[in-house]
Amino acid sequence: MATMKQVAEKARVSTTTVSHVINNTRVVSEDARERVLAVIQELRYIPSAVARSLKNDRTHTLGMMIPNNSNPYFAEVIQGIEDASFRLGYNIILCNSYDDPKKQAAYIRVLMEKRIDGLILVSSGSDEDLSQLLADEGIPKVLVDREVTGVAADFIEADHVQGGYEATRYLLSLGHRKIACVAGPDTLLPSGGRVTGYIQALEEAGIAFRPDYLIHADFTSQGGYNAFQQLLALNDRPTAIFASNDLMAIGGICAANSAGVSIPKDLSVIGYDDIALASFSNPPLTTIAQPKHAIGQLTAQTLVKRIAEPDAPLRREMLKSSLIIRQSTAAPVQA
Structure with missing residues (x-):
């Protein structure tokens, strides 16, 4: 490499002149600039981002921390973030905490050492270590979907209460009265919001909430499979299930098939997120579509603006979700 x-020697200039050409830190004669740029291209010289950041106090790199990259929802949010970041002249370093708050805090320290200009965080849950770390660091940051206790930052989220309400209202409109909910972890804000919307819709319809119809799982297909097995084993089993993400819904449909329960004839299932896989499940999944790409783009735009204007008022944005009707829901055989 x-x-x-070597660039300076071949271009017959000093290393200082090469540095000024790369960083635009001083006027250099047009002849010297052209020679330096020609040699850079010939030798395929790649300037050190760290060295440049020491001079400019900018690396044009954003750090992003997500809980689990095996969840397609995050992949689609990341795509929106990358698209917007690239257009704005920023690169992304992505870290995956695998839902471990300790690993999350360790990775954030690594990102800080890389001299990132800003941080995007989808939290894996909060602990004192994380809260203190983020509070101590003056780095620009945007939180997505999940707030962190004691940390003041820009916050981008979807309206999870509205989404849970709309999913349950749709099942009610089909004539279902025995509606169960497979929720995510009860420690996470999005999960809690969707449950709140679910209960709100039931109460509006005059249907009592049943604790045995609410099961918390871990947002994975296996978690959904296990939760559906539990619900289908009830003596008075539900005629419809609202799963708080598509992965759990798809795992749940597999559990229903294994139990000889026909979807949607015997059991209606509605998911949440509208990941690409949802339209290819068997049957194709009715779901609540989150504006994933829009969330990603808005997150990147908000962070870049925060980097440029560190003292601007904090921004909070809530995006709406929408109902996508496919073939996993139908009226109950006996309303």
């Missing part, structure tokens, strides 16, 4: 010294 070529060095700055």
Whole structure:
């Protein structure tokens, strides 16, 4: 790999001049600039981002921390973030905490050491270590979907209460009265919001909430499979299930098939997120579509603006979700 010294020698200038050309830190004669740029291209010299950041106090790199990259929802949010970041001249370093708050805090320290200009965080749950770390660091940051106790930052989320309400209202409109909910972890804000919407819709319809119809799982297909097995084993089993994400809904449909329960004839299932896989499940999944790409784009735009204007008022944005009707829901055989 070529060095700055080799570029300087071949272009017959000093290393200082090469540095000024790369960083635009001083006027350099047009002749010297052209020679330096020609040699950089010839030798395929790649300037050190860290060295440049020491001069400019900018790396044009954003750090992003997500809980689990095996969830397609996050993949689609990341795509929106990357698209917007690239257009704005920023690169992304992505870290995955695998839902471990300790690993999350360790990775954030690594990102800080890389001199990122800003941080995007989808929290894996909060602990004192994380809250203190983020509170101590003056780095610009945007939280997505999940707030962190004691941390003041821009916050981008979807309206999870509205989504849970709309999913349950749709099942009610089909004539279902025995509606169960497979929720995510009860420690996470999005999960709690969707349950709140579910209970709100039931209460409006005059249907009593049944604790045995609410099961918390872990947002994975296996978690959904296990939760549906539990619900289908009830003596008075539900005629419809609202799963708080598509992965759990798809795992649940597999559990229903294994139990000889026909979807949607015997059991209606509605998911949440509208990941790409949802339209290819068997049957195709009715779901609540989150504006994933829009969330990602808005997150990147908000962070870049925060980097440029660190003292601007904090921004909170809530995006709406929408109902997508496919073939996993129908009226109950006996309303």
